[in-house]
Amino acid sequence: MVNQKPSFNSIKGAGPEGETHRIDFKDERSSGSTSPNNLHEATLWERQRDPYLGKSERDIIVDLEGLIQQYDLHDLGEELTRGARYAYNRDDTDRLDPNEDERHWIAKEKSPAFKDKWSQTKMMYYVAVLCGAAAIVQGMDQTAVNGAQLFYFEDFGITNTWEQGLINGAPYLCSVLIGCWTSPVLNKHFGRRGTIWISCFVSVASGAWQGATFGKWQLFASRFVGGFAIGAKSSTTPAYAAECSPPRIRGALGSQWQMWTAFGIMLGFIASVAFYPVQVDGYPGLNWRLMLASTSIPPIVVCCMTFFAPESPRWLMSKGRYRQAFDSLCRLRQCRLHAARDLYDIHVRLMLEYELKPKTAWARATKLFSVPRNRRAAQSAFFVMFMQQFCGVNVIAYYSSQIFSDAGFGQQQALLASMGTGIINWLFAIPGILTIDTKGRRWLLLTTFPYMAACLFFTGFSFFIPAEGTARIGCVATGIYLFMVGYSPGMGPVPFTYSAESFPLAVRDTGMAFATATCWGFNFLLALTWPPLQEAFTPQGAFCWYAAWNLFGFFFTWFCLPETKARPLEELDAVFNIRTRDHLKYHLIKTPLIGKGHVGNDLVDVAAVIEGRDMNGHV
Template structure:
């Protein structure tokens, strides 16, 4: 690749990305790794093949960056002299945000704010905490929508004439439970792009929460299985676009230091909503039917999920719109106003906004006029991101977690001499663990890494899923022992899932796609997870009837083993990478990454089992470690 001069444009730089696949392959052919080299020499030779990761602002002097920032502010009429000055300094800060001490012209109060940003990353303006609350409650809406049906189905099935063990009734039960996810997969997730284009991030969240509130209320008034199916199918219009929009909104508004943690909170607070759903089932269990009303308890269970959606609708427009969304529509003044509300100081706002501008400029040169959905497949960098994102989204369902989320109460009741209240309490315990063990992932996802979390947890999930299945072989005379073992296996599986495959997929999918196709990539990712969610939910009653609990749980245990190998081979690590670094990472040919993954198996055996002193192979190296931000920041 020809060396870039200091005055090259961002468009020129990003255009080089299209040739990186060819360049990487040529470099591989030119470099030979002899089998006769000693281990360290062979490792060194392999590292010469690594993608060299660069900051898009590297190469510019501070004075050049200052002039660029000033010109940007003047061109887009972004305030007075103080604002123009802030953009001059912000452009310099954007090059190396952690090297703020070397940037000239900072006032003492600005230097103090920047120091505090790195020393106390959760010290944020109240508006940023309002955004955190919005994303959290929106996620709780999602979780509660999913799980109130767990306990309610035990009651409305009888009222609708759906008999336990009847093959037709099993499929109808699964179809009613899975109706929202069918809607998500085939219709609503694909509305994410037009909804975001027409209404913005906040508008999309507001509309989808309105739909969730109305349909939850509707579910409390149905009297037949097909009417329940229609109401729950309509609920999918409130689930699909919201699940794709909220993580992106979080990523686009959060400062670099907490971006990964804030995006990950989608899963943590979804888990909280799941727990609320189980709690609602318990709270309304003892409600008796008054005169003229049949099934008041399950109607209140289903209707209670409307409450968090109403809360979101009440304050969503108190939050600022995504600055990136404004900038994509050339509304730079609105973007700057939003960013100033989300940061303590104008210098911080100018820094982050200018960096967003450089990424938008870079990505605009990649818009080749082709269909964007087609570019997800035809552009090699995008295609590899699709493979990795689709893989983790698929496995989020086929690890088997939502069998427990949707059917745990029924599973416990089917053991025999287990009271419904006991089964509801056991399910609530599952929900509590699901939430509590999601909390540490706020830390581990940006320290341990996305890929490492999955490689560490999938073998454990497989073991616990097999344990749940074969615990059903305990003799029926020992009902309490069976209940204890199945509950234990479920809780252990949940604890492991909540620290790994729970938080990773949405965080990973929200960051791996370039901005110009991100809405399309997230729509595809969420459609995938909801499609397989539907398949799992609709098929479980019949799968359990046909193969018994032992075979049904073992089926998903086997998928966890398959998933471990797939992640090892096809999922690159994204922790701590900027957007430009991700372009380099996903330019590495898939077969080379798969070969690297296979080489990690003997390394692990030597290092952790045989306790040998061996050096880990590093697939990706930064060309200039000092020029690249070290946090997970500028990747959204």
């Protein structure tokens, strides 16, 4: 059977970004129409906010009948019809004549109570645990090397600082060159579950290989192979969580990626401490080999978990497998009425995406940079991804044990001190998740950038303290710990959250691929350059270098980074349609008001600045 994608009737017109599609619908959802025939001309871009805009319930039923016929869903016809009517109008549920069980879950879904919000199926919680476990894999991959490098540099005679950085950064070199760009291909052919399974299998193989290496270039190769998994896993897992979860908890499940990545980072430090004393005659370097090989344990668990998890309903529907998508939704939702509603809602949004999305990868890449609105979104997303690395956090993630050793700690003490950074990173990620949707992205960055700069200056200057005694050790540890307190709620959760919401639907996949590649590319650059940077600049200069980048981040955020918190899609178009020079001019005027709570974007005030009026409306 050929799966022909259903579409809505359309006529040509002009959209805000040069689209040639414009659609006429009978409008029973809009109260602003004055046409005798109650017609509303709705652009594709207006329908991003409300995909049912301009359509009547009769239009929905006609569309659904075609869907049932196309995918041979006749036995589900009655359920799907009720679900489509529910998707169209979620307020008047009495007309659906719900049974007692359905009424119960409808009330639960509408209840503002926290316990009702998290009243989900066991399978939904299973998916959340699976995604959290995948994030743990990601984090542990990053930090097991922190303790191992204290030994394998010596065992393999790696004294060249550029070689040290190249070996430590090998996974991220692979990720930016290959891993990030294989994710769309893997997702297309193997689905979300399949991509997670493949990436975790590669992590298992890479970890085991790292533990059995016998030379520096084999160690480089084994770590390079691990990079195939990093890009695919980091882009697929949050998408899988979002596509499986109901809208009410979608943001929370999506943002858990950073928190559980921080937990995995902590586990990597714990593994370094746990295996440090392991020494067996006849097996030289067993301790650092076990540190690296331990990264294979979490992905084995994730590989097993994927076999029992449902596939993403959205991915199944994109392949024309609507019956399987409905079965998947029935496992993820509390009642079949909600499953039927979400099936039709996903279908409508998929059809909108087909209308919006350029058909070729080259067209999507071109549109990302040729359209001013998209280009400004890319500028902002690439900035936060760049600053996640150049705020200096992964200097600590990869080299903290060596830094603590240079400060005067013994090896075991250095590993214990590094474990402390991992614990702090995980604990203080929780406040960031709780405040990112209340305080906003800009607020978190503006409050943490100068704080992180001060901590890095303090850490760097601490190396001027004589090595004798414990003063230098205590100051270096204090500076690094306080830095992690600031990083975890700010630059930790903001970059991936900000990037995911900035791009319009037509170029979202391409934009996220570029943004993720930016993150891992600068991650590799940081890992590569820290050893020679420290050698050339001394620890004082190297820490001050990254402190200065945090000051740059503060000023760029204040003058050039728009706020995206709580913005509907059409308002985000308005935000990113403002030229950067106008945004800069607006915040130059607002700068004297720093400290009075004006750190967001007021579109009315921005418009006033663009038109040449002052803040009181005078020309």
